[in-house]
Amino acid sequence: MPGLDGNLIRQRLADATLYLCTPNRPDLAEFADAALAGGVDIIQLRDKSLEAKQEIAALEVLAEACAAHGKLLAVNDRADIAYAVRADVLHLGQDDLPVSCARHVVGEEVVIGRSTHDVDQMQAAATQHGVDYFCTGPCWPTPTKPGRPAPGLDLVRATKGVRRPWFAIGGIDLQNLHEVKAAGATRVVVVRAITDAEDPKAAAESFKVELSS
Numbered sequence: 001m002p003g004l005d006g007n008l009i010r011q012r013l014a015d016a017t018l019y020l021c022t023p024n025r026p027d028l029a030e031f032a033d034a035a036l037a038g039g040v041d042i043i044q045l046r047d048k049s050l051e052a053k054q055e056i057a058a059l060e061v062l063a064e065a066c067a068a069h070g071k072l073l074a075v076n077d078r079a080d081i082a083y084a085v086r087a088d089v090l091h092l093g094q095d096d097l098p099v100s101c102a103r104h105v106v107g108e109e110v111v112i113g114r115s116t117h118d119v120d121q122m123q124a125a126a127t128q129h130g131v132d133y134f135c136t137g138p139c140w141p142t143p144t145k146p147g148r149p150a151p152g153l154d155l156v157r158a159t160k161g162v163r164r165p166w167f168a169i170g171g172i173d174l175q176n177l178h179e180v181k182a183a184g185a186t187r188v189v190v191v192r193a194i195t196d197a198e199d200p201k202a203a204a205e206s207f208k209v210e211l212s213s
């Protein structure tokens, strides 16, 4: 079955402000439904513990939730799995598959994103052929990505005004979101702020309210 049309995916990306990465969890379907109902625009399965078969099974759960809410499904690292589940988005870090290689696997419709951690990487991702969006971070050191040094909000400030869609990431929560916005970000990626929330729908709603003001 073909995935969404690339123009529609890129339109949804342009409109997206809240991107959630989640590990697999026993209540994945209910959790995803709540987060998407609260306003999450893109949901990525980020779980390094899964074998391909289990990752595909979890992504199929997320795909159903994304289709029901008209939102985007993202795969982390694996172009083959993105292809297998007809994902809308493939996210690649600096040490992952080269973009040109991933593009051959997933085709032209799928949106490809990149992680960046310094100004040189950010400027490269802002112009590199085949890249549709990028992320800058971590804004703060985060236990979700142990050992990754944080360039902090200076990198967000350096990215302000770049036209290609970009998201701030790393250590962002409802308490410090105003600092991220003041540094120039209009889009954010979060993990714990929603995955650890008692009420994921309410957490997502609060992010969306703050991001739209």
Ligand SMILES: Cc1ncc(COP(=O)(O)OP(=O)(O)O)c(N)n1
Binding pocket: 019, 021, 044, 046, 076, 077, 091, 092, 093, 094, 095, 096, 113, 114, 115, 135, 169, 189
């Ligand atoms: C949306 C988004 N942004 C950044 C990352 C981090 O990617 P990477 O640096 O490859 O690290 P891992 O997540 O693979 O550990 C991401 N996954 N998603």
Ligand SMILES: Cc1nc(C(=O)O)sc1CCOP(=O)(O)O
Binding pocket: 021, 115, 116, 135, 136, 137, 138, 139, 142, 143, 144, 145, 148, 169, 170, 171, 172, 189, 190, 191, 192, 193
């Ligand atoms: C997965 C990931 N990538 C980062 C980067 O800077 O590229 S920071 C990060 C983890 C973000 O998790 P939390 O919202 O729980 O701090």
Ligand SMILES: [Mg+2]
Binding pocket: 076, 077, 091, 092, 093, 096
């Ligand atoms: Mg990666």
